[in-house]
Amino acid sequence: MGQIADSFVQAFRDYVVNGVPASGRNEPNKSEIRAIGPAIEFQLGAITAGVSRYPNVAAMNAAIGVEAGHLAYVYRNNGSASDSANGYYQYTGSAWEIAPWVGNGVGADIASLNEILENAGIPTAKQELNWNDITATGFYRGSSVTGQTTGAPTTAAYLTLLHIQGQGTAAFQLASQTSTSDSAGRWVRSRSAVSGEWGEWASIAATSAIKRAGVASGLSYLDNGMYRKVPQDSIYHTMSSGDVYANSAAALYARYDQFITDFPDYVTKRSLGQDDFGNDILEYTFAAPTIRGYGYTPEQKANPKIVMTGGVHPDEKNTIVGTLAFFDDLCRNHQQSSILSQLRRSCTIVFLPICNPSGVNSNTRVNGNGVNVGRNLSWDWANNNAPDRGPSPLSEKESVIIASLPALHPDACIFVDNHGHAGSHFTWIGARLTQSLDMALHTSRLLENKLRRQFVPAVYDNETVTAVTTTAIGGPPSEWAMVHNKNAILIENAENRAWAGISLADLRRVTAAGIGECLFEAWRRKSSEGSAGPYTLVDAVDAQASLIDDLLMRVEALEAD
Ligand SMILES: [Zn+2]
Numbered sequence: 001m002g003q004i005a006d007s008f009v010q011a012f013r014d015y016v017v018n019g020v021p022a023s024g025r026n027e028p029n030k031s032e033i034r035a036i037g038p039a040i041e042f043q044l045g046a047i048t049a050g051v052s053r054y055p056n057v058a059a060m061n062a063a064i065g066v067e068a069g070h071l072a073y074v075y076r077n078n079g080s081a082s083d084s085a086n087g088y089y090q091y092t093g094s095a096w097e098i099a100p101w102v103g104n105g106v107g108a109d110i111a112s113l114n115e116i117l118e119n120a121g122i123p124t125a126k127q128e129l130n131w132n133d134i135t136a137t138g139f140y141r142g143s144s145v146t147g148q149t150t151g152a153p154t155t156a157a158y159l160t161l162l163h164i165q166g167q168g169t170a171a172f173q174l175a176s177q178t179s180t181s182d183s184a185g186r187w188v189r190s191r192s193a194v195s196g197e198w199g200e201w202a203s204i205a206a207t208s209a210i211k212r213a214g215v216a217s218g219l220s221y222l223d224n225g226m227y228r229k230v231p232q233d234s235i236y237h238t239m240s241s242g243d244v245y246a247n248s249a250a251a252l253y254a255r256y257d258q259f260i261t262d263f264p265d266y267v268t269k270r271s272l273g274q275d276d277f278g279n280d281i282l283e284y285t286f287a288a289p290t291i292r293g294y295g296y297t298p299e300q301k302a303n304p305k306i307v308m309t310g311g312v313h314p315d316e317k318n319t320i321v322g323t324l325a326f327f328d329d330l331c332r333n334h335q336q337s338s339i340l341s342q343l344r345r346s347c348t349i350v351f352l353p354i355c356n357p358s359g360v361n362s363n364t365r366v367n368g369n370g371v372n373v374g375r376n377l378s379w380d381w382a383n384n385n386a387p388d389r390g391p392s393p394l395s396e397k398e399s400v401i402i403a404s405l406p407a408l409h410p411d412a413c414i415f416v417d418n419h420g421h422a423g424s425h426f427t428w429i430g431a432r433l434t435q436s437l438d439m440a441l442h443t444s445r446l447l448e449n450k451l452r453r454q455f456v457p458a459v460y461d462n463e464t465v466t467a468v469t470t471t472a473i474g475g476p477p478s479e480w481a482m483v484h485n486k487n488a489i490l491i492e493n494a495e496n497r498a499w500a501g502i503s504l505a506d507l508r509r510v511t512a513a514g515i516g517e518c519l520f521e522a523w524r525r526k527s528s529e530g531s532a533g534p535y536t537l538v539d540a541v542d543a544q545a546s547l548i549d550d551l552l553m554r555v556e557a558l559e560a561d
Contacts, residue, residue, distance in 0.1 A: 316420030322511025430471030430490030
């Protein structure tokens with residue numbers, strides 16, 4: 001209160017110069033008396049606020065004589081509202097010092113509030129690297145997230161998540177991925193109140209996808225009005241040919257050898273010979289078990305057998321990798337497709353993945369002798385007019401092996417030559433004999449329906465995306481059909497993304513779907529073909545073999561009991 005007292009002393013002093021009688025009596029001056037009012041108001045304001053306010057540090061330091069512990073604040077030091085010396089001070093009894101506890105207490109509360117808001121997604125998402133660290137509703141981001149990754153979103157990029165905590169560890173989470181760089185999707189999972197463990201994520205249908213094209217594995221799309229899930233499919237669907245085999249026949253064979261390692265009861269291989277450069281031409285057999293039972297011959301019970309060649313033209317790389325993806329899915333993901341599961345459980349598929357290994361190694365369409373293996377077959381060789389058809393029919397060891405397949409597999413129901421093309425349709429099926437053409441037409445219609453629904457942009461709605469042809473030029477299918485009278489077809493898969501909007505993964509899926517549809521239709525016709533009447537007794541079987549089969553089944557039945 002020194003300021004108010006001083007103001008009174010000044011206004012009502014006895015002499016003109018305070019304390020000096022010789023200066024004469026002082027008459028109170030009105031302006032000095034009026035100045036007392038603002039001083040009183042200033043101090044009353046400070047009392048009301050609990051603190052004294054000063055425009056700058058110098059003014060505060062001039063105010064001494066207040067009680068120890070009194071608070072003050074400086075609000076405009078150096079004439080600036082943002083001066084670093086602005087803030088709260090306390091009086092020690094002899095001087096002013098900064099009172100950090102006043103501002104910091106409030107600051108910590110505000111920081112905590114900011115964190116809560118930030119974790120709630122306002123305005124940024126919280127970084128998480130383990131799903132199981134997320135225990136609150138919020139907005140999250142992160143890549144390569146660990147913990148319960150099966151079926152989960154591939155990343156936590158821009159994931160809005162609802163967490164409902166139950167009793168104990170029981171909890172439920174609903175997550176929705178909204179990033180524009182990933183397919184939108186929704187997932188749910190729950191945590192057990194008993195074990196305290198989270199279950200795996202399960203995706204729920206995305207309502208926006210009306211085609212399979214562009215939808216990632218594990219997410220859903222609408223197919224003929226029903227929700228379907230894109231299965232977890234082969235890693236080869238998204239790998240470049242360079243990453244898969246880098247123009248190395250040995251590296252490509254190693255991919256198929258992995259099937260033997262992983263599925264030794266299902267996949268086997270043998271060499272059918274070597275080319276002029278010491279490269280093996282290998283045949284891989286994917287053999288489903290035959291139906292058990294007795295009283296019939298092995299031939300009667302045998303599953304339909306399909307023989308297929310690939311890698312005749314090594315420059316058709318998308319087909320080479322797409323076909324590898326088909327076999328990978330056949331081995332690993334067959335449960336997710338009725339076509340694959342039928343072929344896996346009820347068919348024998350013999351496949352020669354590299355009919356031109358020297359061409360694979362040199363990254364050329366022709367083999368190491370400069371010959372187009374696919375134009376070196378015997379049927380109509382003289383008229384095929386290919387400049388690289390070779391010096392004579394079957395001059396190449398590769399084409400000799402291809403031509404020998406009907407003799408090696410007389411029991412096969414169809415022979416398939418698998419290629420790629422650069423045309424503007426997806427899958428093209430070639431056939432020469434009537435039974436083959438019947439199958440080609442039906443398969444093409446089925447495939448047209450499937451590809452149109454699942455993959456093709458609507459802009460092409462009035463054209464077919466599949467095709468059939470007579471394969472008039474000599475090649476493996478003509479050789480098998482015209483020389484050996486075998487049911488034989490040519491499959492040509494799209495090599496490029498001529499159809500706008502098709503991703504590499506979708507192009508490979510189209511390739512695998514075309515191969516699957518053709519092989520399945522060949523299997524279905526053979527497996528379901530009926531015997532022509534009049535009906536007769538089934539041929540007699542080997543009595544001893546039948547007896548052993550009978551005994552084995554009875555022993556198994558006993559063990560089962
Ligand atoms: Zn070709």
